[in-house]
Each structure stands twice: as C-alpha cells, then as structure tokens.
Amino acid sequence: MRIKKIILSNYRQFKDIEITFTKKCKSDLHIIIGKNGTGKTNILNALNWCLYYDEPHLSRNSQQLPLINLQSVDEAEDGENKYVKVEVWVESTENRYFIFTRKAFYIIYKNGKNEKHPKKQHTEFEVKYTNEKGNTNIIQNEEADFFVERFVPKAIREFFFFDGERLDNYFKEATAERIRHTITLISQVDLLENKIERRLSDILKEFRKEAGKENPKINDTRINLEENENSFASTEKQIKECKDQIDIAKKRIKGYEEKLREIPDIESLEKELNSLKISKKHEKETLYNKIEEKQDLLFEYGKNIILWPAIKNSIKIIEAKRKNKEIPPVIDKKLIEGILKNEVCICGRRLDDNSKKRVADLLDEIKLSSGIVIQLVNMENPLYLIKEGIKEFRKKNYNLTRDINNYNKILEGIEEKMNQIDGKIINFNSKKIKEWYEDSKKFGKIRDDNQKNLGILEERKNEFSKNIDTLNEQLKKEIQKEKKIIKIKKQIDFCIKSLYIVEKTKEIIREKTRERIESETNKIFFKLIWKKRTFKNIDINQDYNINLIHSMGYECLGTIGAAERELLALSFTLALHTISGFDSPILVDTPVARVADEHRENLGKIFSKVSKNKQIILLFTSAEYSKEISKLLDTENSSRFNFKLSENEKETRLEMI
Amino acid sequence: MATMPDRINRDKKDGELYKKLNGEEFLKFKGSGGKRTRKEQFFFAMAIGFKNNIKRPLNTKEGFFLIKDLLPIDETLINAVAINDYDSVEILANKGEVFKIAEEYAHAGIRLLVDKIESIEFGKFEKKLEQEIFEIYNKIGLKNG
Numbered sequence A: 001m002r003i004k005k006i007i008l009s010n011y012r013q014f015k016d017i018e019i020t021f022t023k024k025c026k027s028d029l030h031i032i033i034g035k036n037g038t039g040k041t042n043i044l045n046a047l048n049w050c051l052y053y054d055e056p057h058l059s060r061n062s063q064q065l066p067l068i069n070l071q072s073v074d075e076a077e078d079g080e081n082k083y084v085k086v087e088v089w090v091e092s093t094e095n096r097y098f099i100f101t102r103k104a105f106y107i108i109y110k111n112g113k114n115e116k117h118p119k120k121q122h123t124e125f126e127v128k129y130t131n132e133k134g135n136t137n138i139i140q141n142e143e144a145d146f147f148v149e150r151f152v153p154k155a156i157r158e159f160f161f162f163d164g165e166r167l168d169n170y171f172k173e174a175t176a177e178r179i180r181h182t183i184t185l186i187s188q189v190d191l192l193e194n195k196i197e198r199r200l201s202d203i204l205k206e207f208r209k210e211a212g213k214e215n216p217k218i219n220d221t222r223i224n225l226e227e228n229e230n231s232f233a234s235t236e237k238q239i240k241e242c243k244d245q246i247d248i249a250k251k252r253i254k255g256y257e258e259k260l261r262e263i264p265d266i267e268s269l270e271k272e273l274n275s276l277k278i279s280k281k282h283e284k285e286t287l288y289n290k291i292e293e294k295q296d297l298l299f300e301y302g303k304n305i306i307l308w309p310a311i312k313n314s315i316k317i318i319e320a321k322r323k324n325k326e327i328p329p330v331i332d333k334k335l336i337e338g339i340l341k342n343e344v345c346i347c348g349r350r351l352d353d354n355s356k357k358r359v360a361d362l363l364d365e366i367k368l369s370s371g372i373v374i375q376l377v378n379m380e381n382p383l384y385l386i387k388e389g390i391k392e393f394r395k396k397n398y399n400l401t402r403d404i405n406n407y408n409k410i411l412e413g414i415e416e417k418m419n420q421i422d423g424k425i426i427n428f429n430s431k432k433i434k435e436w437y438e439d440s441k442k443f444g445k446i447r448d449d450n451q452k453n454l455g456i457l458e459e460r461k462n463e464f465s466k467n468i469d470t471l472n473e474q475l476k477k478e479i480q481k482e483k484k485i486i487k488i489k490k491q492i493d494f495c496i497k498s499l500y501i502v503e504k505t506k507e508i509i510r511e512k513t514r515e516r517i518e519s520e521t522n523k524i525f526f527k528l529i530w531k532k533r534t535f536k537n538i539d540i541n542q543d544y545n546i547n548l549i550h551s552m553g554y555e556c557l558g559t560i561g562a563a564e565r566e567l568l569a570l571s572f573t574l575a576l577h578t579i580s581g582f583d584s585p586i587l588v589d590t591p592v593a594r595v596a597d598e599h600r601e602n603l604g605k606i607f608s609k610v611s612k613n614k615q616i617i618l619l620f621t622s623a624e625y626s627k628e629i630s631k632l633l634d635t636e637n638s639s640r641f642n643f644k645l646s647e648n649e650k651e652t653r654l655e656m657i
Numbered sequence B: 001m002a003t004m005p006d007r008i009n010r011d012k013k014d015g016e017l018y019k020k021l022n023g024e025e026f027l028k029f030k031g032s033g034g035k036r037t038r039k040e041q042f043f044f045a046m047a048i049g050f051k052n053n054i055k056r057p058l059n060t061k062e063g064f065f066l067i068k069d070l071l072p073i074d075e076t077l078i079n080a081v082a083i084n085d086y087d088s089v090e091i092l093a094n095k096g097e098v099f100k101i102a103e104e105y106a107h108a109g110i111r112l113l114v115d116k117i118e119s120i121e122f123g124k125f126e127k128k129l130e131q132e133i134f135e136i137y138n139k140i141g142l143k144n145g
Helices: A040-052 A070-075 A141-151 A154-159 A164-170 A176-187 A189-214 A216-261 A266-306 A308-323 A333-342 A353-365 A370-427 A430-481 A483-528 A562-580 A597-610 A627-633 B014-023 B038-051 B072-086 B089-093 B095-119 B125-140
Strands: A002-011 A014-020 A029-034 A081-091 A097-110 A116-130 A136-140 A161-163 A535-540 A546-550 A586-589 A616-620 A639-645 A652-656 B007-011 B061-066
Touching (some): A029 A040, A040 A081, A040 A141, A040 A586, A040 A616, A116 A141, A136 A141, A154 A562, A176 A189, A176 A483, A189 A216, A266 A308, A266 B038, A370 B072, A370 B089, A562 A597, A597 A627, B007 B014, B007 B038, B007 B095, B038 B061, B038 B095, B072 B089, B089 B095
Parallel strands (some): A029 A616
Antiparallel strands (some): A081 A097, A097 A116
C-alpha cells in the first residue's frame, strides 16, 4: 500500500493544498522541505488526525491555535459555515483506492470586539473505496475505522508515521518491557488478551459468583481468591515497573562504562609526562652545554683563525731564524756590547786591539738582541699549539654541531610525546569524567534499590500465586462438594482450561514473533549498514533485551553513533513491518536532524535503498537538507516539495521542486 | 729605553661599545652574568680590527686590564700581530709599541664588531660569525680534522 495523495483544506497552516506522491522512478521516495514553523510536522499530524482523530506530534504553538486555518477564519463572514478537511488517498498493490476523509465543521462568530472565533460543530469520517468489481462504496464513522486498521492499525502506527527523534531515542530508552510490548502488538497477541482472555476471566468470575450464591463457603473463598488475584496483578504491575527501572539503569551504567573504558589511564599518563619532563630538563642542560662548548670554540678558535696571517708570519720568521741559527741565541748581544764598550774581557783582562777587532766582528754577526730572541723562543710553542688547534677546528666544530642537532632531535621527540600525552589528557575533561562516575554510581543505586524491591515483590507475587493456587484448589473442592451446581462446575473447568490454553498460545506466538523479528532485523541491518565488519549480530534475547554485538564480541549498543542507532531502529521498524504483514508507507519527520553531518549521507543512502521496495515520505528542515543530503537525494526522489509561509504567516503554500 | 707598560688600554669612549657586547650571549662580559673577561673581549675586538686591517689611535686612554694577566699564548698573539704589522721582529724590543698596535686594532675592531651585531637580525650573529670563520678557515688550507 502507498499514499497516493494528501489533500488538506483549512487544516492549520494549510488553506488549500494537495500533495501528490507519484512514483516516477525506482525509488518511491518523496521529500518535503520547509523551514521551522512552515508546518512540516503538521503533515504528520494531519495524517494522524484523518486516520486516528488525534494529533500526537502537535507543537506547543499549534496547541494554542484552532484546528481551522486562521486565514480562512479571517475571510469568513459572521455566522458562516466552514470546515476542515483532510483526505488521505491510499493505493493498494491491486490498484484499488481507499480515500480516507475526515471533516470537522465550524461556524465562525464575531465577538463584541469584532474578533472572529471558530466554534466547532461536529466531525465526520468516511472511507470511499473501490471493491473488486470496480464499484465505489462509502462507509462512515466506526465502520470506516475498520479500514484504517487494515491500512495501519492504530496500535502500531508509531512504527509507520514518526518523528526522527523516535528513531534516535528508540534503543537509547528501549526497555525489555517496551520491546515485549511492541512484539505483543505486532504479533497481535493483544487480540487474544483483550478479546478472549479478558472475556474468559470475566465469565469465570461470573460462574464463581453464581456458585457462591449456593454456598457461603464458596463465596468466601471466591472473594478471597479475587482479592489475591487483584493483589497478584498489582504486584505484577509493580514488578514490571521495577524491571523497567532496572533495565534503564543497567543501560545507562553500561553506556557510562563504555565511555569510561575509552578514557586513557590518566595517572600513568601523568607519570609518563613527569618522567618526560625530567628527561627534557636533562637533555636541555646537555644541549645548552654543547651550545656553550660550540660558542667557546667559535670564540677561541675563531679569534685565532682570524689572526692566522699574523701567526703564520711569526712561525715563518721564527723558522727562518732557526735555520739561520739566530735562534737559539749563542751569545748575549748586550754582554758583547758591554765588553767592547768597557774594553775589559769577562776574565778581567783588558782587551788589546786585536781582541777589540775580534769582539767587534762578533757583535756584527749577532743581529738580534737576546731579549728579542728569547721572546721569539717563548712564542714558538704557543704558536705551534695555536696552529695544531686550528687544524682540529673543523672536526671539533663538526662533532659539536652533530651533537647539538642530535640533542635537538631528542628534545623534539620528547616534546612531541609530551604534546600527545597533553592532548590525551586535555581531551578528557576530568570534570566530565567525574560526572560520569557520579551518574554511573547514581544509576547503580537505582538499579540496586530496584533489585532489592524486585526481590521483595517477586516474593510477594509468589506468595499471592501460592495463595491463588491454594484458593483455586479450595474453591474447586468446595464447588465439587456442592451437588446443586454440577453445570456451573463444568463451565468453570472449561474456562480454566481455556485460559490456560490462551496463555500458552500467547507465549508461543510471542516467542515465534520475537525470533522472526530478530532474524529480520539482522537481515535488514546488515544489508544496509555501511560498516560491514564492525558488528557481528543483533540479538533479541528471551527477556526481550536487544543487544548489538561488536565483531570483537562485546555488546556495544550504548556507544554507537546516532546514525548507526537510527539505522538499527529503522531496521527494527522495517522488520516489524515485514512481520506484521502491514506493507504500509513510512513517513518520517526530521529524519537526520540528530545525526552528525558526516553520517547524514549514509542515512540518506539507506532511505534511498529502502524506498526501492517501500514508499518513504521524508520531512526535512531546510538546514537538515544539507548539501551532502541534497547531492544524494535530489536525483533519487520521485517528488520533492518546498513549504513556504505566506507573508502574514497564516498560510503555508506548496511548491513542487 | 722605553718603559714596560703595566696595562692594556682602551679608548674611554669604547666603554659603551664593550657594554653592547652584552647583547650577544656568547660575547657577554662576566661581570654582567656572561662568561667573557675583559681580556677575552679585547682580543676578539683586536682580531676583528686585524681582519679588517684597520687601526685607530686611542684618543683618551683608559686602563682595561693588567699586563700581568696576559698568558704566554695571549702575549704570543699580541707579538705576532705586532711583528706582522711592523714587518720586523725588532718591534718586540719596544713592548710599548707592541701593545699600542694591539690597542689600536682593538679600538677599530670593537666599533666594527658592535656595528655588525647591530646590523644583523637578533640571534643571527653567531651563525654569521661561524660562516665567516669557515670562509677564512677554508682559505687557510690547514688540513687535519
């Protein structure tokens, strides 16, 4: 089945609009885009209003406004009749039409201030349909509801027409009880419960009451039994609530545990950081020493290198003087000068002319004074040392430069490691972590308290159950003793046996449905998921807890992203469609609003894939219909509409894109 | 006979220039928390003056450090510079002249050194100096290490 068109007259923002969903390509995908306030969500409400006569998604603003379009009220004369109409055209696979029409009639009155007010008169609901022979039939009110139940039953409509938020929240808040309830609805076990079980219980009570009239003992036991049965039912209800609370708490705790599992060991990271700080300090000191050594080398050797021409020259002169035997000094020039001046030899003898001439010749031969020679001799060693030092300069400079580069690299490495650790520590806000621990503890207390309560309640339930068994047995005996009521006795036996059979049947159907939904959800999810290797399977266990198992073997439902969570809920919803046998369309309001930009594309692809076999109507906000989504869905849809609000904001108009 | 001087002088105005060496960590004076002595700073300035072959007579002399603080290697360098400048070892007989030559090179050198430090981007002087020393070193052609 698919929705062929929706016609809205005077319904809220829509004065007169017809939206036709024609399938023009392989994808039966239809897109409606509109800014907030243009009435997108009211399409979802209009559908519900027409089919089920309620508006479950009404915004606070809309709740304060009348159902009838304000523009239409403005235009009406005093006392004029107006109506609101929503028509939903449904097309079956055999090309038969079902036109659901709901009308609400109004009279518009003017008050003393000349303001117009709509006064609701009555509502009509009808279904026009073509039968197998092609004839058109019209059915009204309660009978018409039967056709709605054949299209999308009211009890399970939330799996067909829903808000995107529901997809996001479904498994966040899903309790085993909720899943159990859903499976009960889908398997239509509730029919057995409501139509047969309840009726049988009522009949049984009546028979027992009748039997009690014959014998006061029977009556007392019956009253006692009914009291115990009521207490049993109320305890069961409390147990259900308790289990729900435990379920929620467990899920939350699991979520926190998953979050906390990803947090690095801050303490050991801080230790590592401290040891790196010490290493950094040490390496930095060594680096500075090396830099200083290099500075000293440049300073000392640099100066000598610059002065090399003078050094070289001195070495050359000294070497030449050595060669000429001027160095070392053989005779002290000053001493000879003194002898010649005083004409007295060092032995005290006076010099004769011959001796004077010989001493004068000797003085000529001594060119350098001994003082200069001594200075030159003193210079020799330092000069050679400087020369040798200069020769070593390149090697020393090379070694020091290499060491400095190495220490710089070591420091860069340490710095990088420290930054990585800093990044890890900073990314995990310690305040948040503390909050998680505290919340987890809080939910732990809720779980423990409820578990304690559950124990008490279970015990009480068992007690009531035992009492019921004993009283049933007692009642049976009392009734059997009473010969006047043989017929009632048989009827009571029949009711008890029937109730037992109904209970067993319910269990079998529910179990089968659970297994089928689990298998179908797995099939759909793994066909659609973009991460093919991340997950292993989906498991709906016998307690109706849903688990998504990671390929590494652990349960990961609490930690998956919004897009994956929505896909899981969508797979579950589609599985419910298959199992329920209702092949009706899906209408989703704000389908990707809670999904991060980068994953919207994945979800867009999923909707496109699903729409090959099922009609999908998506209501996007303008911001939500991002470039990525637009690029993907612009070519994949059968029709695309835009909602625009009129200037006076009382009417929304439709544009086909 | 010339008297032996007891100290090495600098020009009085050079005091400010020597202070400016404190801008470079590795030339910084010990008294300002650095590691160079006045003698070391003087020798470096003298080398720069020598490199550029500029001597400037001192206008107003001011004692800079004592001769007794000169090590044999320091005296050797001063002597070598004087011999090279005078082109004769006889200069060594006049120590006053030997030291005067060193002082005049240092007086010219300190100005050149400070100008260079101030003209080069902060923190780059050391690198530039290393480069220049290597250029000279490569020309020397002394090979060992």
